[in-house]
Amino acid sequence: MDILVVILLVLGLFFFFGGAVGIIRFPDFYSRLHPAGKLDTAGLLFSMAGMALYTAHDLTWGSLLTALKIMMIVVFVFLTSPTATHAIIDAGFTAGLSPWTKDK
């Protein structure tokens, strides 16, 4: 059980690291939203699943409720993170930011 928790945590940290590198290295505002929207959500899913598994491994009602709450955070972030990304892109599009092209 502990090995599974460690694997999920490392996978989540890997996705978080990929998201941070993508936010730094992409050339444009619109393309930077791609790792910010996707990889943070995936990393949060994996690391929260690992921590919920570690919390629920002694099967009492309190720890099961806490693990359920952790997974409810994941459901909430899966609803709100694409909404926030879409709101930021809408602000940039309304303000008239031009997308990156190769010859610029």
Add this chain to the structure above:
Amino acid sequence: MKDIFFYAAIILCLIMVLSLYRAVFGPTILDRLIGVNAIGSKTTALLILIGLLYQRVDMFVDIAIAYAMLNFIAVLAASKYFQKRKGLQDNET
């Protein structure tokens, strides 16, 4: 097992420093907003890790829920505010 959570929290803090680069040096205001949003979504995972370190997960999970909600509302309000402001493209390099 506690050491693993401790080192995971430290690595998560270093990843947050990487995202902080975009929040500080972003060319436009919306780039800074992306960095702040990334840091906020990493902080919810960090709060659960801190709760596992102190063995009070039942308390820290509520703080994490409140922080996720606060991060969402802050990003929505800031993007709605900067939507009205024209001339963002003047800051673009």
